[in-house]
C-alpha cells in the first residue's frame with residue numbers, strides 16, 4: 142500500500158498534500174496496489190472528499206494537540222501510525238513540514254528515503270526515484286534498497302489530478318507524546334499565496350533600481366493574480382522582504398509562469414527558478430544571461446515594457 | 462553551552478555541473494569546493510555570534526567525508542569553530558551521514574546542534590530531521606532566527622506563507638537558513654589560529670547504505686528564446702495564453 146501524509150495548517154489541508162495524493166495514487170496504480178492517506182490532528186474539511194484525488198481510505202489520529210506542528214511528536218506519531226496501517230511506500234509533500242518530518246519517519250521505519258522527487262519512481266526493476274540535485278541544475282536517479290520506502294515530492298512537479306470518489310475514514314489509536322515545544326507567535330503574510338505554491342510569479346531584480354519603483358511590478362502581479370519574488374541583492378538591500386528571495390540560497394520554485402524583470406540571470410538565481418514551466422525575461426541588456434534560459438524575451442526598459450504588458454493583460458481579460 | 466555545527470563540503474555555486482563514468486559520478490574536474498552556504502553563512506556564523514555574546518559557548522564542527530574535506534573544515538575553524546571532527550566516511554547516503562553525526566553527538570552531549578537547511582549539491586534537507594529521530598530531541602527546521610535564553614531556545618521558523626516562533630528547552634536541533642546571520646570572511650588571525658586548532662579524525666562506523674545513486678542527468682536544454690518587440694505586448698499575452706497556455 143502507498144500511504145500519503147496529509148499536511149495541515151490551521152486545520153486546513155495543505156494544497157501541496159493534494160498533489161502528493163495525486164502522485165501517491167498514480168504510484169499505487171503503477172504498483173498494482175491501493176493508495177491511502179494519513180492525517181494527524183483534526184481539520185475542518187470533510188476528509189472523505191480526499192477520495193477525489195485517488196485515496197480509498199484516510200487514517201486519522203484525531204488528537205487536537207497534533208494541530209500544532211512539532212517535528213519530533215509528528216514524526217513519532219506518524220511512524221507508529223504507519224506501522225498500524227501497514228505501508229510499503231510513504232509519500233510526503235516536499236514542503237516545510239514534509240521536509241521536517243519525512244527523514245525522521247524514515248529513520249524510525251528503517252526506510253530509505255529520497256527527498257525532492259520530480260517524477261514517479263521506476264518500479265519495474267527495483268525502486269528508482271528521480272530527484273532534482275544541484276539546486277535544479279541536474280537530476281539524480283536514486284535506488285532505494287530497503288523494503289519500506291519514503292519519498293517527498295517537489296511542489297508543482299506532478300500536478301493535482303482529481304476525479305470521482307470518496308474515501309472511508311478510519312481513526313487510529315496511537316498514543317501522542319506531549320510536545321515540549323511551545324509556539325509563541327505565528328506571523329502570516331495575509332492574503333498572499335505562498336511563493337512555493339504560486340503558479341504565477343512576477344519577480345524583480347536590481348534593474349528596478351530601488352524599492353520606490355516596485356509599483357510597476359506590483360501592478361503587473363495584480364493584473365495577473367501572481368505572487369511576487371525578487372533576486373537576492375534586492376532582498377539583501379531590504380528593498381523587498383526576505384521571503385521573496387528566490388534562487389540557490391532562497392526559495393526554489395517551479396511555477397507555470399515566471400516573469401523576470403531587471404534580473405540578469407546569474408547561475409545562483411537560475412538555480413531557484415529554472416524548473417518554471419515558462420520563463421519570460423524583460424531586460425534592457427540583450428546580452429543578459431537570463432535570455433538563454435527564457436522561453437520569451439523582451440529587450441527593453443522595464444519601466445516602459447512592464448506597464449505596457451500590464452495594460453495588455455487587463456485588455457485581454459476585459460475582452461474575455 | 463556546547464554547540465555542534467554540521468559542515469558539508471559542496472561545489473562552488475558557479476561550478477560546472479557535469480558527470481563522468483557513464484553519468485554515474487559528479488565530475489570533480491576543476492571544481493572549487495566551498496562550505497555549503499547554509500552551513501557557513503547561517504549555522505556557523507550564528508554559533509559564532511552566540512559565542513561572542515557568551516564566552517562559555519564551545520563550538521565543535523563535524524563533517525562526514527574524506528580527507529579532501531579538510532580545507533573546508535580549516536576554513537570553518539578560521540571563521541570561529543573551536544574544534545573539529547571529521548568522520549572518515551564518504552557515503553552520499555543521508556541516512557549513513559546522519560548516523561555518523563548522531564554517534565558524535567551522543568558522545569559530545571551537545572546542547573544545540575545546527576545544520577544548514579539543505580546542501581546545495583544533493584538538496585536532501587534530511588540530516589536535521591534524521592538526527593531528531595536518532596537522538597530523540599526536539600527539532601525545528603528552516604529556522605530564520607535563533608536566540609538562547611539560559612536553558613531555552615527561542616526559534617523562528619519558516620512556515621508555508623509566513624513565520625512561526627516557538628520556545629523549546631535545550632537540547633535542540635535546528636536547521637538554519639537566511640535571516641539567521643550574515644556571511645563573514647575569515648580574518649588573518651582566525652586563519653593563523655585555525656592551523657593549530659584540533660581536528661580529530663574518527664573512522665567510519667556505518668557502512669550499510671539505504672539508497673544508491675544509479676545515474677545523473679542534465680535537464681533538456683531550452684529550445685531557444687522567442688524575442689518579442691517591446692511595443693507588441695498584446696502579442697506576448699497572446700503567446701502566453703495560446704502557445705504556453707499559462708495564463
Ligand SMILES: Cc1cc2nc3c(=O)[nH]c(=O)nc-3n(C[C@H](O)[C@H](O)[C@H](O)COP(=O)(O)OP(=O)(O)OC[C@H]3O[C@@H](n4cnc5c(N)ncnc54)[C@H](O)[C@@H]3O)c2cc1C
Nearest residue numbers: 346347348372373388389390403404405407409425426443
Ligand atoms: C553563493 C552565492 C549564492 C547566491 N544565491 C543567490 C540566490 O539565491 N538568488 C539570487 O538571485 N542571487 C544569488 N546570488 C547572487 C547572484 O550571483 C547575482 O549577484 C544576483 O542574482 C544578481 O541579482 P540581479 O539580477 O537582481 O542584479 P544584477 O545582476 O545587477 O542585474 C540587474 C539586471 O537588470 C537589468 N536592468 C537594469 N536596468 C534595467 C531597466 N531599466 N529595464 C530592464 N532591465 C534593466 C540589467 O541589464 C541587469 O541584467 C548568489 C551568489 C553567491 C555567490
